[in-house]
Amino acid sequence: MADFNVNLRDVGPVSVIDVKGYLDAHTAPELENVFNKLIDGKQFRVVVNFDELKYISSAGLGVFMAYVETMRENNGDIKFSNMKENVYNIFDLLGFPILYEFFKNEEEAIKKFLEAQKS
Amino acid sequence: MKKSFKLFTSYNFEKLITLSVILFLFNLVFTYHSTGFLFLIHEILVFSTIYLLYQNLHFFLSQKTDAPLTLVINSGILAAIIFSILSITNSIYNSDSEGNISFNFFNSLLSIVILFILIISLVYIFTTFRELFFLRQKKDPSTYFNTMAVFISLSFLANLFLVFDPSIDYVRDAFYVVSIILIVLNSVRVAWIAFLTKKQKQYLLLISIVLTIVFGLSFSLVMDSNIVKKLIYSFSPGVHTIFSLITIYGMIYFIVIFFTTLFHLPTAEAFDRKALEVSSLMDITKLITQVFDFKELADTITAMTTEICNSDSAWLVTRDKNGIVLNSVYKIGFVDADKMCKLILEKNYEFDDEIKIVESNYLNQEINYQEEHFNSIAVAPLKVYGTTSGYLFTARKGENTFDNDDKKSIQTFANYAAVALENAMLIKESIEKERLEKELDVARDIQRKILPSKLPEIDGLQISALFVPAFEVGGDYYDFFELPDHKLGFVIADVSGKGISAAFIMAEVKGIFESLAKTIINPKNILIQVNEILKNSLDRKSFVTAIYGIIDYESGKLSIVRAGHTPLIRVGKNGLEKIQPGGIGLGLDFAKNFSNSLQELEINLDNNDIVVCYSDGIPEAKNSKLEDFGYERFENILKQNYNKQIDIISNEIMRELSLFSKDSHQHDDITLIIFRWNKN
Numbered sequence: 015m016a017d018f019n020v021n022l023r024d025v026g027p028v029s030v031i032d033v034k035g036y037l038d039a040h041t042a043p044e045l046e047n048v049f050n051k052l053i054d055g056k057q058f059r060v061v062v063n064f065d066e067l068k069y070i071s072s073a074g075l076g077v078f079m080a081y082v083e084t085m086r087e088n089n090g091d092i093k094f095s096n097m098k099e100n101v102y103n104i105f106d107l108l109g110f111p112i113l114y115e116f117f118k119n120e121e122e123a124i125k126k127f128l129e130a131q132k133s
Numbered sequence: 134m135k136k137s138f139k140l141f142t143s144y145n146f147e148k149l150i151t152l153s154v155i156l157f158l159f160n161l162v163f164t165y166h167s168t169g170f171l172f173l174i175h176e177i178l179v180f181s182t183i184y185l186l187y188q189n190l191h192f193f194l195s196q197k198t199d200a201p202l203t204l205v206i207n208s209g210i211l212a213a214i215i216f217s218i219l220s221i222t223n224s225i226y227n228s229d230s231e232g233n234i235s236f237n238f239f240n241s242l243l244s245i246v247i248l249f250i251l252i253i254s255l256v257y258i259f260t261t262f263r264e265l266f267f268l269r270q271k272k273d274p275s276t277y278f279n280t281m282a283v284f285i286s287l288s289f290l291a292n293l294f295l296v297f298d299p300s301i302d303y304v305r306d307a308f309y310v311v312s313i314i315l316i317v318l319n320s321v322r323v324a325w326i327a328f329l330t331k332k333q334k335q336y337l338l339l340i341s342i343v344l345t346i347v348f349g350l351s352f353s354l355v356m357d358s359n360i361v362k363k364l365i366y367s368f369s370p371g372v373h374t375i376f377s378l379i380t381i382y383g384m385i386y387f388i389v390i391f392f393t394t395l396f397h398l399p400t401a402e403a404f405d406r407k408a409l410e411v412s413s414l415m416d417i418t419k420l421i422t423q424v425f426d427f428k429e430l431a432d433t434i435t436a437m438t439t440e441i442c443n444s445d446s447a448w449l450v451t452r453d454k455n456g457i458v459l460n461s462v463y464k465i466g467f468v469d470a471d472k473m474c475k476l477i478l479e480k481n482y483e484f485d486d487e488i489k490i491v492e493s494n495y496l497n498q499e500i501n502y503q504e505e506h507f508n509s510i511a512v513a514p515l516k517v518y519g520t521t522s523g524y525l526f527t528a529r530k531g532e533n534t535f536d537n538d539d540k541k542s543i544q545t546f547a548n549y550a551a552v553a554l555e556n557a558m559l560i561k562e563s564i565e566k567e568r569l570e571k572e573l574d575v576a577r578d579i580q581r582k583i584l585p586s587k588l589p590e591i592d593g594l595q596i597s598a599l600f601v602p603a604f605e606v607g608g609d610y611y612d613f614f615e616l617p618d619h620k621l622g623f624v625i626a627d628v629s630g631k632g633i634s635a636a637f638i639m640a641e642v643k644g645i646f647e648s649l650a651k652t653i654i655n656p657k658n659i660l661i662q663v664n665e666i667l668k669n670s671l672d673r674k675s676f677v678t679a680i681y682g683i684i685d686y687e688s689g690k691l692s693i694v695r696a697g698h699t700p701l702i703r704v705g706k707n708g709l710e711k712i713q714p715g716g717i718g719l720g721l722d723f724a725k726n727f728s729n730s731l732q733e734l735e736i737n738l739d740n741n742d743i744v745v746c747y748s749d750g751i752p753e754a755k756n757s758k759l760e761d762f763g764y765e766r767f768e769n770i771l772k773q774n775y776n777k778q779i780d781i782i783s784n785e786i787m788r789e790l791s792l793f794s795k796d797s798h799q800h801d802d803i804t805l806i807i808f809r810w811n812k813n
Contacts, residue, residue: 075676
């Protein structure tokens with residue numbers, strides 16, 4: 015149906031996942047693959063950049079829930095950044111801001127990781 | 134038919150045995166058959182025996198004609214046997230005495246045995262030649278061969294007359310010469326050589342040299358006026374004639390074979406390739422009916438493509454509404470193949486009509502990151518019913534580009550492959566569809582049984598509930614619980630995900646709420662308990678959003694808790710209000726976070742207020758441009774129709790919703806519950 019794209023890049027010790035388009039039950043496995051790859055590579059600090067994401071369904075939200083525990087157990091985390099208002103509202107409605115950290119932009123999220131590393 | 138034929142031959146075989154025995158005894162009894170009469174009988178006996186032997190061997194050999202080399206080798210072995218027998222006999226008898234053979238019993242027995250072996254071998258060789266002669270002939274050449282056989286027979290029989298009148302030996306000589314001419318003519322029918330593989334041809338070349346020599350030597354041994362000639366001649370002059378004719382035949386035949394094979398050798402490789410193409414095409418037609426697995430079929434096709442046109446790599450893409458999909462690669466990396474085919478197909482080449490060749494100089498400018506360097510790539514469209522469903526790529530590294538023959542065979546192959554792939558795809562689709570439909574039926578069934586079949590009837594509280602399932606069953610659930618002290622509990626929930634797994638979780642959620650609503654009065658505690666119970670059954674990526682509320686329909690007091698669900702909407706004479714107490718979805722967290730986040734809200738309703746509960750199927754309904762229906766439209770309808778009957782409000786919302794998303798299908802369940810508190 016709709017397009018979805020996912021791209022992975024490294025910014026210092028942090029991995030940034032750019033998600034683009036429509037994240038739903040049909041496209042969620044693509045994102046899952048990326049997370050699996052990160053875990054295989056022992057990379058647990060992840061920022062998801064939502065700048066170009068247009069829509070997220072419950073199955074899309076489920077992807078983050080599925081992996082966040084593993085990341086946190088290994089002193090990492092999944093942080094969100096650059097979220098559009100309509101996408102943020104979906105996260106907000108579900109109460110994600112209580113459990114996850116959201117940032118205006120990617121740099122702040124990365125900074126947060128780096129600070130945590132120092133202390 | 135077959136049975137009668139067998140009977141006939143076995144009858145013939147019996148005759149052959151009988152005749153042979155008679156001939157054998159005849160020779161033992163009459164060691165000298167110098168008298169004309171005896172001689173005549175003996176010659177006729179020999180001739181009949183040979184004829185029957187020929188018939189029997191012909192029947193035996195005609196079943197093995199698919200292996201011409203075996204036939205050649207068989208005749209070669211027999212020729213070698215003949216030659217060695219001749220040589221040994223020659224040396225044994227020569228050392229015995231000069232030309233005077235003492236015909237004692239032992240000697241005559243030995244000579245008869247030797248002669249029998251010789252005759253059998255000769256006839257066998259002759260029959261072999263016959264089978265080779267008929268091999269791979271399109272027209273029936275039996276006339277030519279039979280004429281030759283007749284003349285050879287005449288040469289044999291002509292010897293009979295020599296006994297009565299030696300002066301007419303020119304008759305025999307004439308037949309003899311004609312036979313040789315016919316032999317030469319028949320020897321050039323060697324079409325079967327062309328169908329041998331290169332290796333077989335090289336082998337045949339060697340054999341033919343050896344056999345020419347063996348036959349030549351045998352011929353000279355027989356024609357030489359030595360003891361062997363005498364032996365055979367005294368047995369039967371006809372046999373001697375035939376002996377010489379067949380050895381001549383062998384000599385000529387193998388010379389011809391030698392040269393034919395020699396001339397065929399340069400083209401042997403091309404011929405091999407062609408034969409491989411044909412057999413590959415046969416293989417794929419077989420595959421069409423045997424392989425239904427799309428991936429497996431695609432892999433077989435790419436592997437065969439390289440075989441057919443002698444190329445280094447092959448890959449196959451299909452085209453669907455999402456674009457080009459790389460399905461299978463053979464001897465090339467997946468990434469490389471993907472890049473290459475995108476590059477080629479983007480270049481506005483018209484590939485859809487027929488096979489095209491893309492040359493390296495065209496590619497090199499853009500492909501420098503390639504590990505693989507291809508000189509030419511053939512792109513054949515996969516066409517079914519006139520539309521192109523994909524492309525078959527095959528590439529060569531070497532300097533030799535694809536010629537017209539290659540193009541033709543690749544395209545032919547691609548045409549077959551396209552049909553096979555289409556079949557596999559259709560089968561896959563129908564299986565998938567059937568499976569999905571069955572699953573959906575089950576899920577729908579569960580959902581139908583879980584939702585309340587009728588609404589509670591309460592004075593002072595009107596209730597309207599509407600549920601529209603999506604094609605792919607979502608996980609919407611709602612229910613009402615009549616509680617003591619003029620209270621009504623209600624729940625609306627939405628399980629993440631779709632289909633049968635969502636339906637199962639939904640069934641579990643129903644069970645949990647049903648049991649808890651009766652025992653726990655506090656809405657917040659109910660949700661905390663639900664979350665606790667779901668911990669054991671939800672997988673990590675699933676969650677449930679819900680609102681649980683209790684309405685006191687005497688006082689109009691409404692207390693609700695929300696776990697990540699879409700907010701409640703209250704519309705009254707003072708306008709519209711979204712009610713969104715804090716609370717995270719069920720299953721998101723199983724620690725303190727959940728209970729801490731839950732906020733219980735108490736609202737005192739005014740008379741005629743409506744309260745709307747709904748699932749995200751309404752605000753997230755999409756139109757063809759993938760835009761959301763959104764809250765604004767939803768709220769406007771509620772505001773405008775607030776005074777109407779709640780069933781009418783509900784219908785109005787659904788009407789607007791279906792107008793909005795008329796061009797796209799409903800992708801999530803829609804649940805809409807409206808309460809109106811009306812004390813009077």
